[in-house]
Amino acid sequence: MLDRELLETKLAELPLFQYEFIKTEELLFSENIRYICKTECPMYGKTWACPPGVGEVSECKARVLAFEDALCITTVTEVNDIADIEETLATRAPHEAITRQVRDLVAEQGCETLVLSTEACAHCEDCAYPDEPCRHPEYMFPCVESHGIIVTDIAEKHGIAFMNGNIVTWFSLILFK
Secondary structure (H helix, E strand, C coil): CCCHHHHHHHHCCCCCCEEEEEEHHHCCECHHHHHHHHHHCCCCCCCCCCCCCCCCHHHHHHHHHCCCEEEEEEEEEECCCCCCHHHHHCCCHHHHHHHHHHHHHHHCCCCCEEEEECECCCCCCCCCCCCCCCCCCCCCCEECHHHCECHHHHHHHHCCCCCECCEEEEEEEEEEC
């Protein structure tokens, strides 16, 4: 059982922008979310952390809904041009490090976790996709959007700021049970 008070004490020590505890049943899923993955992300079809490697949205939804609770965390970073996808993607490493810290805090309490974050996964120099299974699934945090989750809906429901000019707001979901 997650000790929320203890976790929140530890979260206060991290450079998080915002966080919110949510129920997975309130997440909205859509095939349309993958449009940006397919048309703009250079990692589409290149790793197990991205579509189509993560599976169909229906499979992703079932995987997510196997967890009742989630912790949504955000961090922010400034870029010169928010529309420059390569510049934006280059700023995600600190967010991923914080996501790993939060995942570890939740796991330390005996919770099983599933983490969705910002990654296209860059842990292996050459991804095994699509010829072999992922060599290190314990390190891979697939992108929230790769699962068809509408992140803006989470933000709007919970008052999480995400439209901040040239400030990138990175989101992660740490699902737990």
